[in-house]
Amino acid sequence: MNIQMIEAAATRARSITRRTPLLSSPALDAIAGRRVLVKPECLQHTGSFKFRGAWSALTALPEDQRAKGVIAFSSGNHAQGVALAAQKLGVPAVILMPSDAPAAKIEGTRSYGAEVVLYDRTTESREEIGAAIAAERGLTLVRPYDEPQVIAGQGTCGLEIAEQAAEAGVTEADVLVCCGGGGLTAGIALALEARAPGLRVRPAEPEGYDDTARSLHSGSRERNAQEAGGLCDAILTPMPGELTFPINARLCGPGVVVSDQEVLRAMSLALRHLKLVAEPGGAVALAAALFHGDELAGEAVICTISGGNLDPAMLARALEV
Amino acid sequence: MNIQMIEAAATRARSITRRTPLLSSPALDAIAGRRVLVKPECLQHTGSFKFRGAWSALTALPEDQRAKGVIAFSSGNHAQGVALAAQKLGVPAVILMPSDAPAAKIEGTRSYGAEVVLYDRTTESREEIGAAIAAERGLTLVRPYDEPQVIAGQGTCGLEIAEQAAEAGVTEADVLVCCGGGGLTAGIALALEARAPGLRVRPAEPEGYDDTARSLHSGSRERNAQEAGGLCDAILTPMPGELTFPINARLCGPGVVVSDQEVLRAMSLALRHLKLVAEPGGAVALAAALFHGDELAGEAVICTISGGNLDPAMLARALEV
Known part of the structure; x- marks a missing residue:
């Protein structure tokens, strides 16, 4: 895995995948106590970075x-x-x-x-x-994350973040990435290592499914106690990937773990202030940016909204928070 | 009013206003029976093109x-x-x-x-x-629409549509614009006249507030019977603007008028398939694109989502449709 593979993937994807914007809202900045820059992959084709x-x-x-x-x-x-x-x-x-x-x-x-x-x-x-x-x-x-060309493809999101953050004047920041098997996390981390070394990836996960956070802490791949039933269906994987974990262990800062309630609040705030639909698993990084500021460093934070595919009932639930 | 004023406004807005993307979804194409390209100004700063x-x-x-x-x-x-x-x-x-x-x-x-x-x-x-x-x-x-520099600013949205439609391979299409006083409509129409003459603006309005459609038909400014109380609060104006109407009469095709129920369905479909929050007044053009295809010409249609500012209860109402 290297930056050349990611750039080759970007070339193959030109005029096919969408270059999603980097968004912000003064209301979210005020809640987080720092600038919050959001990469909305819910706007990608099929409604997620995948x-x-x-x-x-x-x-x-x-x-x-x-x-x-x-x-x-x-x-x-x-x-x-x-x-x-x-x-x-x-x-x-x-x-x-x-x-x-x-x-x-x-x-x-x-x-x-x-x-x-x-x-x-x-x-x-x-x-x-x-x-x-x-x-x-x-x-x-086609494996969902333990596949080099899949990781390279997710890395194209990191190339865009590197460019767009620089345009926004942000060269040093934590980059919170919604993390299941770790493919998006690894792809973005590899891209930023090469193109924006002042940006450091931090995986974001929901409570009870914090395998990557625990694995980064212990240094070896830890398993979740449960594999299903959580709110964040998109990112409930049994354990970090074989290929993704060594990359993430080398490049990522500590994981950030959020509660389901924080996820629902982040979904509600994304609707109100970003006009975006985030699914639960897609809102964990925004939840970390908004509600775990004391675990973050710097005057700005970047976070992915990794997807926006959910049933209307779940959206209605977020609106009630 | 001319294209130079719009380009000057675009220069003053560089790195300030957001260049919103041009989005699409196969599900919406299927409903409309043609390609639907959506310009989501709900993603603009403050949640609308304004x-x-x-x-x-x-x-x-x-x-x-x-x-x-x-x-x-x-x-x-x-x-x-x-x-x-x-x-x-x-x-x-x-x-x-x-x-x-x-x-x-x-x-x-x-x-x-x-x-x-x-x-x-x-x-x-x-x-x-x-x-x-x-x-x-x-x-x-600062008047909301009857002010040349305001119209010029809204026209910057039209410059982007001209470029983005060309990138998407669309050079002939109706461009449906959510229309209240007609500032966005006039600004986009002027920009397209100069930069994409194959794209023709069609104002979209809600039933009961179709002053522009009736005025375009009669040739002079017609008044709405009521001025408040409709679903689409953002675009309830008493009559077409003094400055905007002559521009729109010269450049626009016939107006398209949609029902409140169609607006709510369009809001729901925007949430589901575009992952976007559209307010009622911001969804009238999408409603026209999706449900009034027999009034449109061509293999593609472009429409604005002009804003996404609404109370959560209204969003919940759209989810129930």
């Missing part, structure tokens, strides 16, 4: 292999990213999704033309089911 | 006049635009707002440091109250 990694991975495949099709497993955002990338490239996609994924994500994935296979997240192994279908149909598995 | 015109007007004033301060009357978006522009320039601002304006807009205006004076929209004349305060304190009135 399209970046999926596009990178699919366009990096040899053409004959890609033509046979791809398979992915995902609670919904990677699913939609792979589905749309496959649709744009005209190749088949099979997506394994947990049956308790938000309906909006399952519908979204189907709407991009993918074949959706549902499984029970608590009793079935997605890896086994996926391996069987892949072997049978000659499909290539 | 900051563009306010910044243009204030920066065009002679310095000594500007230093004495400005006054504006507005249901909320022009109010916030003028308040923030004045705050950034370090000059005082008094804003007259109707007492029934959304609380979020009144709070927002105060948060940008302006002095807010409330009046009763049904019994008092904002013009008289404003004239008295302005005379007493030597303030300059």
Whole structure:
């Protein structure tokens, strides 16, 4: 993994992925007590950053292999990213999704033309089911984060942050990144290491699913006690990735862990002041920026809103906070 | 009014106003039956396009006049635009707002440091109250639309649409613009006349407040039967502007009129598929794009989301549609 891979991914993505803006609001600055710059990947195609990694991975495949099709497993955002990338490239996609994924994500994935296979997240192994279908149909598995070209694709978000932060006059700051398996975190960290070394990535996670924070602290990959049931469906992974963790251990500052209540408040504030829909897992970094200022350094903080795919009932719940 | 004034406003606004992106979603394309390109001015500073015109007007004033301060009357978006522009320039601002304006807009205006004076929209004349305060304190009135430098500022949105539509491969299309007094409509129409003559502006209005559509049809300025009480508070003006109407009569195609129910559905779809908060008045053009396709021409349609400032209860109402 290196910056050249990220730049090559950016070249392949030109005029395909969206360059999301870097937003701010005086009201959020006042709450945080410092400047808050927000990278809204909810505005990316498919409503999350995952399209970046999926596009990178699919366009990096040899053409004959890609033509046979791809398979992915995902609670919904990677699913939609792979589905749309496959649709744009005209190749088949099979997506394994947990049956308790938000309906909006399952519908979204189907709407991009993918074949959706549902499984029970608590009793079935997605890896086994996926391996069987892949072997049978000659499909290539696109992993959600432990895949170099996926990490390179997520890194294109970091290239944009480096440029946009410099334009905003910010060269030293913590960069809070919503963290599940650690692909976006690792990609952004690699990009910033090369292009904006004064910006330091800090993974943000929800309470109960703080595997990366604990792993960064202990120095080895720690597992979550539970794997499902949390508010932040998008980022509930069993443990840090094999490929992503060494990158994040080398480049990231300590993790920041937020409560579900803080996540809901951040979602509500994103609606009111940024006019943006953030899903719970996509709002953890904003929650960390707003409510964990004492754990941060510097006069400015940058944070991702990594996705905005959620059911209307969840949005209504955030509005009540 | 000419393109040079708009380009001068764009120069004064460089690195101050936000260049909002041009977004799209396959789900909206499917509903509309054509490509839908959305210019989300809800992401502009203060949550609406009005900051563009306010910044243009204030920066065009002679310095000594500007230093004495400005006054504006507005249901909320022009109010916030003028308040923030004045705050950034370090000059005082008094804003007259109707007492029934959304609380979020009144709070927002105060948060940008302006002095807010409330009046009763049904019994008092904002013009008289404003004239008295302005005379007493030597303030300059910044009109919401019938002011050349305000129209020039709104026109900067049109310059961006011209460039971004070309990048998206769209050179012929209707451009639906949320229309109250007609400032944004006129500014965009003037910019497109010069920079993208294949793009034609069509004003979008809510039922019962379709003064511009009727005026374009009759050829002279028609008045609305009512002036308050509608869903789309941001764009409830008594009649087309004196300066804006001749521009719009010369350059715009027929108006498109949408129902409140269509507006609420458009708000809901913007939340779901664009991850954006649109206020009712800001969603009329999207409603026209999605639900009045038979009145439109071409394979693509462009529409503004002109603002996203609304109370949470209204957002919750849209979610229930």
